Amino acid sequence: MTKSGWAWVWFAFLLALDIAIPWYVLTNVEKISGAFLFWIVWAVAAIISAFIVFLRWRGVER
Amino acid sequence: MSAAFWVWFGIAVYIVIGLGIALMARRRLGVGVSEFFLGNRSIGGFVSALTYSATTYSAFMMVGLAGLTYLTGVGALGFELTYLCGIFMMVFFLPRFWLVGKKYGYISPMELLSDRYQNKGVGATAAILALVFLVPYGAVQLLGVGYLMNGVSGGTIPVLAGIGIAVVCAIAWSSIAGLRSVAWTDAFQALVMIITSAAVLGVVVAALGGFGAFFSRLEEATPGLLTVPTAGGSWSINMFIGLSLPWLFFLISNPQVSQRLFIPKSVTAMKQMMGGFLVFGLIYTLISVLWGFSAVLLVPGLKNADLATPSLLALPIIPTGLAIVVMLGITAAAISTIDSILLTLSSVWARDIHKGLINPRVSERGELRVGQWVIPIMAIIAFIFAWWVAGQPGGMLNLMIAPLSAAASAGLLMAVPAIFGAFFWKRATAPGAMVSCIAGAILVLILQVTGWRPMGWWPGTWGFIVCVVLFIGVSLATRPPREKAEEFIGYLREALKKGNFS
Numbered sequence: 001m002t003k004s005g006w007a008w009v010w011f012a013f014l015l016a017l018d019i020a021i022p023w024y025v026l027t028n029v030e031k032i033s034g035a036f037l038f039w040i041v042w043a044v045a046a047i048i049s050a051f052i053v054f055l056r057w058r059g060v061e062r
Numbered sequence: 063m064s065a066a067f068w069v070w071f072g073i074a075v076y077i078v079i080g081l082g083i084a085l086m087a088r089r090r091l092g093v094g095v096s097e098f099f100l101g102n103r104s105i106g107g108f109v110s111a112l113t114y115s116a117t118t119y120s121a122f123m124m125v126g127l128a129g130l131t132y133l134t135g136v137g138a139l140g141f142e143l144t145y146l147c148g149i150f151m152m153v154f155f156l157p158r159f160w161l162v163g164k165k166y167g168y169i170s171p172m173e174l175l176s177d178r179y180q181n182k183g184v185g186a187t188a189a190i191l192a193l194v195f196l197v198p199y200g201a202v203q204l205l206g207v208g209y210l211m212n213g214v215s216g217g218t219i220p221v222l223a224g225i226g227i228a229v230v231c232a233i234a235w236s237s238i239a240g241l242r243s244v245a246w247t248d249a250f251q252a253l254v255m256i257i258t259s260a261a262v263l264g265v266v267v268a269a270l271g272g273f274g275a276f277f278s279r280l281e282e283a284t285p286g287l288l289t290v291p292t293a294g295g296s297w298s299i300n301m302f303i304g305l306s307l308p309w310l311f312f313l314i315s316n317p318q319v320s321q322r323l324f325i326p327k328s329v330t331a332m333k334q335m336m337g338g339f340l341v342f343g344l345i346y347t348l349i350s351v352l353w354g355f356s357a358v359l360l361v362p363g364l365k366n367a368d369l370a371t372p373s374l375l376a377l378p379i380i381p382t383g384l385a386i387v388v389m390l391g392i393t394a395a396a397i398s399t400i401d402s403i404l405l406t407l408s409s410v411w412a413r414d415i416h417k418g419l420i421n422p423r424v425s426e427r428g429e430l431r432v433g434q435w436v437i438p439i440m441a442i443i444a445f446i447f448a449w450w451v452a453g454q455p456g457g458m459l460n461l462m463i464a465p466l467s468a469a470a471s472a473g474l475l476m477a478v479p480a481i482f483g484a485f486f487w488k489r490a491t492a493p494g495a496m497v498s499c500i501a502g503a504i505l506v507l508i509l510q511v512t513g514w515r516p517m518g519w520w521p522g523t524w525g526f527i528v529c530v531v532l533f534i535g536v537s538l539a540t541r542p543p544r545e546k547a548e549e550f551i552g553y554l555r556e557a558l559k560k561g562n563f564s
Contacts (some may be wrong), residue, residue, distance in 0.1 A: 004154065005426075006069055011150050013308075020289045022137075023299055030285035032277045035136045040348070043143040046150050047340045053153040054336055059329030059561045 007053055014046050065382055066218035069211065072386045076138065076393070077231060083250050084235050084243035091239040096432050098240035099169050104247055104327040107334025113248035114335055115342040116255065117397035118312070121206035122467070123350040124259055124392045129367035131354025135287030137297030139351045141306050146343045149311035152323075152336050155314055156487050157563035158554055159323035160332060165553065167408075171320045171481070172407070172414040178484040180543035180551050181492035185414040187499045190408055192317050194503070197440065199470035200403045201447040203396040204228050208452060214389045220344050221452050227394065229445045232401040233438050237410075246403050251394035252282040258343065258391030259349045262375075262384055266356045269379045276356065281427040284358055293558060302518020314481045315474040318399075318406040400444070408436040441501035442522045469510040472522030476502030479533035486553070487537075488547040494537030502529030 001009075022035040022054070044056075096102055105113070123142075131138040159174070168174045172192070176185030204225045211224035235247045270276040286293025290302070314320050325330040359372035364373060371392070375385040412433030417424050424432070424559075476499050483490030502525045508514075509521035516524065 002234050007153060009313050014147060014150070015144075018140065018147065019299060019302070022140060027289055027291075030288050032288065034288055035290055036139060036288055039136070039140045039143050043146055043344060043347075046147040047344060050150045050153055050340060051337060054156075054333055057157065057329050059426060 009025060010049060014042070014049075064218075065386075066215045066384050067387070068382060069219060073211070073227060073393075074389050080235060080247050080250065083246050084238040085086075086243040087246040088239040091242055093408075093432070095169055095413070095426055096167065098430055099405065099433065100163075100321070100324050101143065101241040101245060103164060103325055104330065105241070105325040106327060107331035109245050109249045109336065110322070110326045110331055110335035111338025112252040113245040113325075113398075113402075114253040114319070114339045115346070116248035116395070116400040117318055117322065118399075119255065119343070119346055119395055120203050120399035121392050121396035124353060124388075124394060125206055125210070125371050126467075127347075127350045128354035128357065129370045129466065132357045132364070132370040133367035134294070134296035135284070135289075135292045137290045137292065137302060138354065139347070140290065140297075141302060141309070142347045143344075144302075144306040145312060146340070146347060149313055149336075149340060149343065151311075152313055155485070156323050156332055156336060157558060157561065159320065160326060161554060161557045161561075161563075162550065163324035164350070165557075168324065169413045169451060170410045171314075171317050171355075172410055173418075174423075175477075175480060175484055175495065176414065176418060178543075178546060179480075179490070179492040179495055180546050181496075182414075182418045183365060184480065184492050184495045187496045188317075188480065189410045189414040189418075189505055191477055191499055193340035193407060195470040195473040195559075196316075196318070196403050196407060197444050198447060199467065200400050200440075201451065202470075203465055204402050204444060204448040205451060207393050207396045208448070210372065210389055210392055214375060214385060219550040222449060225445060228359065228397050228400065229441050231397050232404055233441045235397070236401040236405040237434060237437050241405060244398075244405050245325070248398045248402070251398040252342065254394045255391045255398075256346055256349075258388045259353070260385075262380065262388045262439070263349050263353055263356070265380060265384060266353070266360065266374065272357060276352075276359070279359055281422065282356055283362075287355075287358065287378060288499050294521050295324075298518070300515075300518045300520065300523075304523050305468075307520075308475040308522040311475055311478045312471070315478050317410060318402040318550065321409070321482075322408050351493075362449060368375070373516045380543050381434040385412060400441075404437050406438050407440050408433040411436045411440075443447065467482055469506065469521070472506045472510070472525055473503050475522055475526055476506065476529045478526070483537065485551070488544070488551055489537055489542050490533070490547070491537040491540040491542045493540045494533045497536045498529045498533035501532055502526070 021038050026034045026038055088292040092102055127138055162174060163170065166177060172185035172188045175188055176182045207228040208221035208224035211219045212221045235243050257316055267273055267276050274549065312319060323357060326335050354370060359376050360377060361373040364370060410431045416432045417429050479498050480495035483495065506521045506525035506529055509524060
């Protein structure tokens with residue numbers, strides 16, 4: 001699979017976690033350390049993975 | 063001096079600074095359509111990041127999202143961060159838009175669609191979709207400014223005056239130097255938005271005893287708001303998907319945002335734009351949600367959740383000066399979204415409707431003139447729409463703002479399959495793109511107006527499913543523009559490999 005293909009798979013995996021963890025794993029955790037913390041960590045993971053992909057970009061500057 | 067005086071003074075200072083920045087931007091204005099609508103594709107990374115942020119984040123964040131958090135809890139954070147996660151798709155779309163924009167000279171995302179599908183009807187369909195759904199969305203922003211100014215000034219600034227101020231600023235900043243004045247004022251406004259919101263949150267959290275005490279009190283006072291679904295029944299999975307799906311694809315469905323993908327001057331500027339926006343978005347989202355949670359503790363029991371922000375700002379712990387500055391920050395968020403919408407709609411009208419359908423032989427100067435005239439016309443339409451909504455009884459207003467915003471984002475979602483197809487599917491066709499856009503948008507409007515939700519699924523979800531099925535089905539049944547598809551996607555494949563984009 002191409003690097004781009006893996007990036008799509010990773011993105012789909014993130015979206016699956018986005019629903020699976022808060023609704024099925026953390027649904028009874030009524031604390032800040034529950035869904036609130038999960039979504040922040042999840043978003044940071046998504047942002048870091050985006051950085052990992054786009055920092056490889058290169059190009060001829062104008 | 064009265065609060066009203068300081069509100070007026072703050073507005074005056076804000077307008078003078080914004081006007082000064084816009085006039086400075088005009089000194090760098092060149093000639094031509096690409097220059098006016100895209101800043102000649104030569105905007106630096108820092109300004110690109112801030113204009114993207116300011117355009118994306120509207121008054122919804124500190125008013126609507128804070129209110130949604132107040133009412134429904136942590137699901138609002140998940141919803142907004144899901145949108146931010148959707149920006150991950152920028153790693154696929156930013157280089158693609160940027161590369162084909164430079165190669166083929168596209169001015170608007172709709173022009174890209176027309177060219178790729180070799181059918182001007184596709185661009186016109188997407189343009190009409192944008193006009194139908196973005197004007198009400200802009201009007202909602204105007205209303206937000208009107209009510210905020212009215213509230214913070216203690217009712218001395220009429221709602222209509224607030225709406226008028228926002229319209230005049232948006233027209234001025236998009237007309238003075240096109241994208242350059244919009245981008246530069248956006249950059250200023252983005253900084254105002256984030257600094258003022260962080261400052262006021264700091265004051266509120268300090269009053270609550272710091273973050274530790276704030277979170278402890280939140281867990282004790284309202285544990286039901288920290289899970290999904292909430293104790294009150296909000297945030298079922300259907301609700302989450304229904305709200306999040308349109309926003310997940312915001313970066314390509316909303317033309318005022320996707321047009322920004324054409325403007326960075328270099329690959330470095332692209333990286334700065336994307337990285338800067340992601341960091342800005344995370345911080346601004348957390349501030350807005352924590353703001354909503356702090357309202358849960360400090361102003362409990364509000365009947366209307368949209369009043370959470372004005373009620374917090376009215377507390378004695380918030381100095382009047384800071385409340386006015388925050389009001390300006392929220393106003394900046396609204397105006398920076400409206401002026402971008404006006405500029406994009408004017409470029410879409412000039413390029414995709416006037417030149418594309420009405421007068422294909424129009425000169426570049428004539429096209430630019432049409433675009434410049436469209437800016438105030440669109441603004442006046444949005445003003446009249448906002449005026450009409452503001453004149454409705456209070457209950458009617460509450461009934462209209464939320465559906466309008468939801469319908470706008472769900473309606474614009476219907477262009478997404480056509481955009482995916484343009485970049486990734488050689489078999490995609492113009493009839494597939496047009497039929498899916500039109501049928502999806504009509505379905506969304508019907509479901510939105512009737513309130514009908516088959517199986518509990520939201521209008522955007524149904525619209526998107528029908529839209530995708532129609533796009534694939536009709537495309538398979540019709541003839542694709544093979545030569546253009548090979549050339550377009552083939553060029554991208556080579557260019558993406560060369561720049562290590564894929």
